[in-house]
Amino acid sequence: MSFDTIIRPRRLRATAALRSMFREVHLSPADFIYPLFAVPGHGVKKAIPSLAGQFHLSPDMCAEVAAEVHALGVPAVILFGLPETKDATGSSGADPEGPVQAATRAIKKAVPDMVVITDVCLCEYTDHGHCGLIHNGKIDNDSTLPHLAAQALSHVQAGADMVAPSDMMDGRVAAIRATLDSEGFSDLPIMSYTVKYSGAFYGPFRDAAGSAPQFGDRRSYQMDPARRREAFTELDLDLAEGADVVMVKPAGPFLDIIREVRDRCDVPLAAYQVSGEFAMLMAASQAGLLDERAAALESLIGIKRAGADVIITYLAPKAARWLREG
Ligand code: PBG
Secondary structure (H helix, E strand, O other): OOOOOOOOHHHHHOOHHHHHHOOOOOOOHHHEEEEEEEOOOOOOEEEOOOOOOOEEEOHHHHHHHHHHHHHOOOOEEEEEEOOOOOEOOOHHHHOOOOHHHHHHHHHHHHOOOOEEEEEEOOOOOEOOOOOOEEEOOEEEOOOOHHHHHHHHHHHHHOOOOEEEEOOOOOOHHHHHHHHHHHOOOOOOOEEEEEEEEOOHHHHHHHHHHOOOOOOOOOOOOOEOOOOOOHHHHHHHHHHHHOOOEEEEEOOHHHHHHHHHHHHHOOOOEEEEEOHHHHHHHHHHHHOOOOOHHHHHHHHHHHHHHHOOOEEEEOOHHHHHHHHHHO
């Protein structure tokens, strides 16, 4: 018996030209935000062991790398800082001379068009490595908020184009918004790490940023991966508090959440392909198990197809080169 169907999806898969013509999702260097790790000093460009091809960069070298990736068509960087000193409240995070603030000034001077986004969090600046202040052995929400707002303000005063709080304290978008507004920065957008799951995929970053918690874990503030609907509570809150861009993080293991958040709001959506996702791709490629370029681009297409408008990824310069080569 023959199956005489008139609908044959293979017709449009027959040639490269047809496949290309009907593609719905397109990746471009303009989709990417590249993370940079700023350290104190001058002329420092030191390979980060846990993140292949990534570097600890002094502010002047941040500017150099920003210029390179901007020339590849990548429009934005997100800055993380490794400060000289740490204390219980993460006060070095708001130091106008801190590495993020200095790198922001250096990048904006060298490449004025580069969009400089700064990660706002305490974990890189606290001696205990948690994203909030500790009271009675617990991470305290409300006393953390003014510290986050102070850090965000110092980034903006250094020239940041956007701030991105990643701490997952309740109410931090509103607190940062109020501080920026009262200091004359009501035009400055906030990209909120709206839906940030707790889990195993941040390890290489914490090695790179020196931000691992010194006791316990982050499960009392970051989200439980087995919860889905809570993502929409976080989304509603961040929108009500004035988030201009929302984010889902990690990306690959949470593509369903990216899609649902995309369908539930109209603001731009960022997705963060985090350090563990990147490390898996790199390790499998280096072991000869995956074709690096094909697998990396497929991972990014998947995130875009799920609904992300922009992708924070350590692959940004590589992927931008591949896309330009065609
Ligand atoms: C700071 C922060 C983290 C990441 C981004 N901002 C680490 C964490 O939450 O522990 C992770 C990024 C990555 O893994 O690539 N809170």
